[in-house]
Amino acid sequence: MIEFTPWPDDLAQHYRAAGYWQDRPLTHLLDAQLAANPEAIAIVCGARRISYTEFDRQSSNLAARLAGLGLGHGDTALVQLPNVAEFYITFFALLRIGVAPVNALFSHRRLELADYARQIAPSVVIASRAHELFRDDTFADELREGGTRHILLLGDEDPSRSLSVWLGIGPALPEGSGPTPPDQVAFFQLSGGSTGTPKLIPRTHNDYDYSVRASAEICGVTSDTRFLCALPAGHNFALSSPGALGVFHAGGSVILAPSPEPLNCFDIIAREGVTMAPLVPPAVALWLRAVEEDPSRRDQLATLELMPVGGASFAEATARRATEVLGCDLQQVFGMAEGLVNYTRLDDPPETVFTTQGRPISPDDEIRVLDEDGNPVPDGQPGALATRGPYTFRGYYRSPEHNAKAFDAEGFYHSGDVVVREGGYLRVVGRIKDQINRGGEKIAAEEIENLLVRHPDVTHVALVASPDPHLGEKSCAFLVLREGVAKLSPPALRRHLLDLGVAEYKLPDRFRIVAELPLTAVGKIDKRHLRDSLAAETA
Numbered sequence: 001m002i003e004f005t006p007w008p009d010d011l012a013q014h015y016r017a018a019g020y021w022q023d024r025p026l027t028h029l030l031d032a033q034l035a036a037n038p039e040a041i042a043i044v045c046g047a048r049r050i051s052y053t054e055f056d057r058q059s060s061n062l063a064a065r066l067a068g069l070g071l072g073h074g075d076t077a078l079v080q081l082p083n084v085a086e087f088y089i090t091f092f093a094l095l096r097i098g099v100a101p102v103n104a105l106f107s108h109r110r111l112e113l114a115d116y117a118r119q120i121a122p123s124v125v126i127a128s129r130a131h132e133l134f135r136d137d138t139f140a141d142e143l144r145e146g147g148t149r150h151i152l153l154l155g156d157e158d159p160s161r162s163l164s165v166w167l168g169i170g171p172a173l174p175e176g177s178g179p180t181p182p183d184q185v186a187f188f189q190l191s192g193g194s195t196g197t198p199k200l201i202p203r204t205h206n207d208y209d210y211s212v213r214a215s216a217e218i219c220g221v222t223s224d225t226r227f228l229c230a231l232p233a234g235h236n237f238a239l240s241s242p243g244a245l246g247v248f249h250a251g252g253s254v255i256l257a258p259s260p261e262p263l264n265c266f267d268i269i270a271r272e273g274v275t276m277a278p279l280v281p282p283a284v285a286l287w288l289r290a291v292e293e294d295p296s297r298r299d300q301l302a303t304l305e306l307m308p309v310g311g312a313s314f315a316e317a318t319a320r321r322a323t324e325v326l327g328c329d330l331q332q333v334f335g336m337a338e339g340l341v342n343y344t345r346l347d348d349p350p351e352t353v354f355t356t357q358g359r360p361i362s363p364d365d366e367i368r369v370l371d372e373d374g375n376p377v378p379d380g381q382p383g384a385l386a387t388r389g390p391y392t393f394r395g396y397y398r399s400p401e402h403n404a405k406a407f408d409a410e411g412f413y414h415s416g417d418v419v420v421r422e423g424g425y426l427r428v429v430g431r432i433k434d435q436i437n438r439g440g441e442k443i444a445a446e447e448i449e450n451l452l453v454r455h456p457d458v459t460h461v462a463l464v465a466s467p468d469p470h471l472g473e474k475s476c477a478f479l480v481l482r483e484g485v486a487k488l489s490p491p492a493l494r495r496h497l498l499d500l501g502v503a504e505y506k507l508p509d510r511f512r513i514v515a516e517l518p519l520t521a522v523g524k525i526d527k528r529h530l531r532d533s534l535a536a537e538t539a
Contacts, residue, residue, distance in 0.1 A: 001074060002100055002185040004202035005395030005403070008411070012183070015390040018364060020214075021206040025179035026186050027095050029212070029248045030056055037223065037251045044255045044272055045085040052251075055089065061170035062093035062163075067177040069150060071123055073098040076188075078122040078148075079234075080104040080113065080131060083256045086154055086163060087233045088244060090126050095187070096173070098180040099124070102188045102200060103234030106131065107521035110139065112198070119200055119398065120188070122148055126163060129155035182206045188397060189236050189337040200397035201337050207391040208240060211341060214361045216246035218343050219308065219331065221276070225252035226303075228269060228277040230260040235522050236337040237278060237311050260523070262290035263297075270300040277304060278333070280311035280523035284318060285459055288325050289483065304328040306346075310335060310357075312524045313428055313446045315453040319354045332357045334428055338413055339392025340365060342426055356425040365389040368412060369421050382429050382444065385419045386412040418444055434527065436463070439471040441505045445527075448497070448506055452477060455496050457485045460517050462525045463508060466534040477508040478530055480516055487513060 007015070015021045033040065033052045043050040050058075077094050079101045081087040087103075094101045102116050110133060117125075125140070125148050133139040140151050154163040180186060182205040190198035219242045221227075227247045231238040233256070239245055244254045255272045257265050260283035268274065279287070284307070291297050307322065310333030323330050334357030335341030342358035360367065369383035370376060377383035388411050395403045406414055418430040430444030437443075445463040452461040460480035465473040481488060490511045497507055518526040 001180070002076070002202065004185050004204070004397065005393075006183070007394060011390075015206075015210075015364070018390075020210045020362065020364070020390040021182070022209065023182045023206065024209060025095065025182055025205045026209055026212075026245070027092060027179055028209075029245055030059070030092055033248060033251045040223065040251055041253045042248060043085045043088060044253060046256075048085060050085055055092075058167040059089045059092040059096065060173065061168060062090065062166050063096040063177070064170045064173045065166050066093065066099065066124065066150075067097045067174050068171060069124075071097060071099050071150075072177060073180055075099045075123040076120040077101040078104060078113065078116055078120065078125045078127075078143075080106060080108065080125075080127045081154060081233075082106040082128060082130065083229060083233045083258055084154070085256065086167070088248075088254070089167060090163070091187075095179055097177045100180070100185050100187050100202075102190070103239075105190070105232045105234060105521040107232070109133065113139075114142075116200070117143055117146055117148065121146075124148065124150040124152065126152045127154070129153050179205065182209075190234075191337055191396070199399055199402065201393050202395075202397050203393065207339070207393070208245075211339070211361065211391040212240045212242065212245045212249055215240060215242035215341060215343070216249050218242075218345065218361065219246065219276070219306070220346055221246050221250040221252060223251035224275070225250060226255055226273055226275045227252060228255050228257060228265065228272075228274045230257040230265050230283070231278060231280065231311075232522060235311075237280075237333065237335065237522075241278070241308070241310065241333055241335050241341050243278075260286065262287045266290070266297055266300040269304055270302075273303045275303055275305045276308070277306075278308040278310070281309060281314045281318065282312070282460065282517070282519060282523055282525070284309055284314075284322055288318070288321055289459070291325050293483075298325070298327055301327055306331055308333045308343075311522060313430075313450065314357070315450045316354050317450075317454040323350075330354075334358055334426060336415060338415065340387045340389065340413075340415070341391075344425075352425065356422075356427045359424045359426065360387075360389070362389055362391070365392070366412070367421065367426075369419055374408075379421050379423070382418050382420050384414060384432060385417040385426075386414045388412045434463075436465040436475045437473050438468075438475065438505060438509075443475060443506050445475075448475075448477070448502070448508065451497055451500050451502060452479065452493065454500070455488075455493065457482045457488055460525075462517050462527055462530055464527050464530045464534065466510075466531070466538065474509040476510040476512060476530075476534055478512045478514050478517060480514060 038053045152163045156162045159165045185202045189201040308331045344358040368386040430446040434445040449461040468474040518529040
């Protein structure tokens, strides 16, 4: 079995008694629909329409072939596929034989993939010839030299290593093959940090299954749901919040798009009758711009009912515009691959939806909001988020030093988020590492970002720290302006903030107008890149 930090026995017993953990492997999500709705469409990928029966057939074929090679419990896999049906087929195939995958994002390159391979020593790598690393065999040969025994590639012409061929007719599963036990590791998620190589998060069948089921219920997912997956398919938000797995649980259809680019997505929504489309805030801004430039495009969104938005801070001003311009309901999501997920509810009043990031999934999600000394702060005051619960993990994979910092003695995970709790709902106001210490005064970057984006000529903002010999740190605001606006003076921006009642010490020291902000692979603003650019200028 793959090592991980389990929940204490008393908590595990409680989570089972409460019905959160049902001791079923994640493969039951597909098995249930195979029994109830075998001919319903599970996945739409371009012109392909894949029923639950065909989904099961192809994943079982791949599982049997891999098991025939001797792969099973205790083995790991490194998977890197774009937004194609084969991603889900491969995921369930590996689950069926107890091989735990890491799902690398398609934008990841040598640094990330080599590090994942170092951490898990994969027995099998499943990737695509469309990725630059696998256009020739150089990197594949490096992986083999590192111990990887098998490599399958989507788009390979050699039948012996062609993923498409291995999805075809295959043998029956060898006797004794099956998923890992429900309380063991099913797969690894990637941490969502914006700096460094992501750490690996072991997720068990029990904890992830509960998160998926509860999310699907909260988000109103049914067999009629037609879910647009335009974010990276392997990302936690797109996979489970409620994600594709929530849609499979309910018997709906997942419609794949290569990216959140608005015009292509609008065409897909209109053609496929999409009802739900999760996005990250920068993508929402692109969709808003596309409709505002050509209001007739809103007609293509006529079937769109719900837009969950998460993955990064979502400014109130943009949230209010989204429902008005795009014509669908908004749901705010604040979650993490480590576990805890918060949603605004579908029956929440608009003010709650626009101004908070929701409340936790579970009654047994324990939330603490703490000051710098680890003491609870009153509701309405910002503090550091600490949490534990039935689907929040208990430790990063093989990272004892980091776990010693991230977890306290009671098993609460300290996420690094700065939040305000009011009436059970959370409002994210920043990250601890995004706090700017200007002469001893702490400034939460996201607070200023959300105020700056309320200016009618500003569409995106990132506030970052730069070293200063006198104050320790100063702040620089990078801004993207509304199309057609060439410039905006620093005095006007400072006046805008002062008019909103901001303390003077929070005013940015510098403003920088840029054409666009750099993004990480999952669509978050890459603040490390911005900080590095400032440091380079200073040098």
